[in-house]
Amino acid sequence: MRPVLSVEQVYKYFGGVRANENISMQVEQGSIVGLIGPNGSGKTTLFNSIVGTHPIDKGSIKFENKEVSTLPIPVIAKLGLLRTFQQTRIYGKLNCIDNMRISAKPAKDNLFSVFSTIPVELSDKAENLLNFVGLYQKRKLRAGDLSFGQQKLLELAMALMNEPKMLLLDEPTAGINPTLINGIIDRLIKVNKEFGITLLVIEHNMRVIMSLAQKIFCLAHGELIAEGAPEKIKNDKRVINAYLGAQ
Amino acid sequence: MNQKIILYLCLLAFGIAAPFLFPAFKLQISIMWILVVLSLTWDVQGGQMGYNTFGNIMFFGLGMYICSSFQIGLFFPLAEWTASGGEKTFVHTPTQFFQGFFIGLILAAIIPAIVAAIIGYGILGLRGHYFAICTLGLGIAAGEFAGGIELVGAGQGMTSPPWPKGIGDTELRSEFFYYICFLLMVFTFLFLRWAYSTRFGLVLNAIRDNEDKAEAMGINTMRYKITGWVVSAFFVGMAGGLMGNMIGYIEPVETAFAGRTFGVFMVLMAILGGKGTLWGPVIGAIAFHIFKEGFWTFFLGWQYVALGALIVVVVIFFPEGIMGWLREKYPERFGEIIDEEDRKAQVELK
Numbered sequence: 001m002r003p004v005l006s007v008e009q010v011y012k013y014f015g016g017v018r019a020n021e022n023i024s025m026q027v028e029q030g031s032i033v034g035l036i037g038p039n040g041s042g043k044t045t046l047f048n049s050i051v052g053t054h055p056i057d058k059g060s061i062k063f064e065n066k067e068v069s070t071l072p073i074p075v076i077a078k079l080g081l082l083r084t085f086q087q088t089r090i091y092g093k094l095n096c097i098d099n100m101r102i103s104a105k106p107a108k109d110n111l112f113s114v115f116s117t118i119p120v121e122l123s124d125k126a127e128n129l130l131n132f133v134g135l136y137q138k139r140k141l142r143a144g145d146l147s148f149g150q151q152k153l154l155e156l157a158m159a160l161m162n163e164p165k166m167l168l169l170d171e172p173t174a175g176i177n178p179t180l181i182n183g184i185i186d187r188l189i190k191v192n193k194e195f196g197i198t199l200l201v202i203e204h205n206m207r208v209i210m211s212l213a214q215k216i217f218c219l220a221h222g223e224l225i226a227e228g229a230p231e232k233i234k235n236d237k238r239v240i241n242a243y244l245g246a247q
Numbered sequence: 248m249n250q251k252i253i254l255y256l257c258l259l260a261f262g263i264a265a266p267f268l269f270p271a272f273k274l275q276i277s278i279m280w281i282l283v284v285l286s287l288t289w290d291v292q293g294g295q296m297g298y299n300t301f302g303n304i305m306f307f308g309l310g311m312y313i314c315s316s317f318q319i320g321l322f323f324p325l326a327e328w329t330a331s332g333g334e335k336t337f338v339h340t341p342t343q344f345f346q347g348f349f350i351g352l353i354l355a356a357i358i359p360a361i362v363a364a365i366i367g368y369g370i371l372g373l374r375g376h377y378f379a380i381c382t383l384g385l386g387i388a389a390g391e392f393a394g395g396i397e398l399v400g401a402g403q404g405m406t407s408p409p410w411p412k413g414i415g416d417t418e419l420r421s422e423f424f425y426y427i428c429f430l431l432m433v434f435t436f437l438f439l440r441w442a443y444s445t446r447f448g449l450v451l452n453a454i455r456d457n458e459d460k461a462e463a464m465g466i467n468t469m470r471y472k473i474t475g476w477v478v479s480a481f482f483v484g485m486a487g488g489l490m491g492n493m494i495g496y497i498e499p500v501e502t503a504f505a506g507r508t509f510g511v512f513m514v515l516m517a518i519l520g521g522k523g524t525l526w527g528p529v530i531g532a533i534a535f536h537i538f539k540e541g542f543w544t545f546f547l548g549w550q551y552v553a554l555g556a557l558i559v560v561v562v563i564f565f566p567e568g569i570m571g572w573l574r575e576k577y578p579e580r581f582g583e584i585i586d587e588e589d590r591k592a593q594v595e596l597k
């Protein structure tokens with residue numbers, strides 16, 4: 001039971017906005033962990049802090065026992081800690097296959113590999129993963145022409161293409177039609193069990209997060225107000241209050 | 248595939264035969280190849296990577312000064328040459344001329360490339376308009392700076408070494424420069440064609456489409472941005488060195504750091520032909536050169552007005568350039584066979 005990610009007393013302010021205050025959380029190797037909280041409670045901010053989008057004001061973030069809070073974004077990603085975006089980010093003018101091909105980790109990554117050829121086998125791997133998220137038929141379309149929900153699925157596939165150790169997913173089921181949601185849950189469990197990727201998932205859909213996560217953290221007003229198993233969180237007074245708007 | 252090879256061979260044959268087919272236009276066509284190089288290399292940043300740069304002209308001027316300075320300085324005291332309109336006092340033997348020319352040309356590529364790496368490290372972290380404005384400033388500053396250096400003739404400029412006596416006439420001279428220009432263009436094209444097929448090309452496009460995403464996926468985008476600029480500077484610098492030799496006279500703001508002419512042209516040509524494509528900048532440069540020469544011949548006095556009108560028409564009616572327009576009309580010719588079935592298909596997860 002060793003934590004792969006450990007966040008200790010992290011603070012992040014935007015001017016007067018206390019986006020994150022004294023957040024501490026541990027994510028165990030190989031687990032699926034949920035991160036919930038009302039809109040504006042600081043979930044995305046915490047993701048941004050973890051992957052190095054902005055410097056934190058105080059605290060420490062360790063990935064595999066290595067301090068990452070001062071490292072630049074691509075370096076953290078290369079350690080195997082990847083995230084997807086709440087507002088999708090894809091390469092709009094490239095087709096889905098190319099989006100996937102460029103997402104794979106290159107075999108060598110130095111000044112001389114700038115002009116390396118992209119291995120042909122990657123196209124097969126890309127097609128398999130697109131199939132895995134249900135986008136096989138869309139593979140030749142420009143990513144920018146996909147719908148929001150489809151782009152969410154593409155982003156997931158792109159992240160998997162990179163073979164990360166841990167994946168931070170920012171609302172993976174947002175904008176996806178209800179008939180597909182069970183499929184996504186099933187895929188995420190497979191990602192965790194079969195690909196061995198630790199997952200930290202932000203989710204507003206309670207049914208999804210309750211059936212996915214082994215442990216859930218709940219934020220409100222930038223502070224951690226509860227943590228524990230799904231059943232415990234479901235019945236936690238503070239969590240219910242935070243969602244219903246009472247203090 | 249075969250069709251493509253035939254097309255390439257025809258173009259190659261045209262390029263080789265052109266000085267004999269159109270002997271009166273040798274210099275014009277040489278300059279056209281230089282323009283193709285400028286437009287192709289501008290597109291590395293402006294098109295493929297989505298970073299509008301107005302600074303590439305800096306490498307052009309730098310290459311021009313470096314080439315001539317070494318051509319002269321290797322054999323004669325440079326300061327005396329520029330002070331005295333030196334080509335009258337000092338005369339290159341043919342061997343000196345060609346030695347100097349090739350060494351100068353190579354340095355005119357390498358030194359700007361190094362400068363691009365250094366400046367790029369400093370400013371390629373800027374995004375969008377900030378980068379564009381910064382490069383604009385650098386381009387202008389470079390001209391002012393060169394205009395202040397006595398050694399290269401300051402604001403007066405300097406002459407590049409004249410064609411050596413005793414080895415043929417001006418015809419031979421223009422043929423010689425023609426083929427060097429053509430060779431440079433072909434080499435630039437083939438290099439970029441290859442580079443775009445590697446990881447480099449895909450990463451540039453990824454940066455254009457969403458740089459934050461590329462970084463979040465672990466791509467060291469800075470490395471690719473700098474490499475791209477180094478590549479551009481290399482070829483632009485060499486083009487500058489050649490141009491200085493062809494026109495024979497280097498003036499800081501009019502010919503070398505010519506932001507108002509070549510600096511603007513390289514952007515227009517790439518946009519006219521179609522940004523972010525391999526052939527767009529080539530077609531754009533050729534079309535632009537023909538239009539421009541036509542305007543200068545038929546609308547003398549109004550040439551810049553006509554050129555301005557052309558730009559307006561292009562931006563309004565062909566925002567994606569000639570290649571973009573063709574692509575829209577004949578997508579199947581570009582290997583973009585979009586099946587309506589695929590577009591409509593429902594996503595299923597079973």
Ligand SMILES: Nc1ncnc2c1ncn2[C@@H]1O[C@H](COP(=O)(O)OP(=O)(O)OP(=O)(O)O)[C@@H](O)[C@H]1O
Pocket residue numbers: 014017018019037038039040041042043044045046086
């Ligand atoms: N870059 C920023 N600059 C200033 N304020 C910010 C910035 N990013 C986030 N905030 C503020 O921090 C707070 C937390 O925002 P955050 O996006 O982390 O919420 P969230 O929990 O992800 O919400 P949602 O569920 O709506 O996505 C909000 O008040 C937001 O306005």
Ligand SMILES: [Mg+2]
Pocket residue numbers: 043044045086
């Ligand atoms: Mg959010």
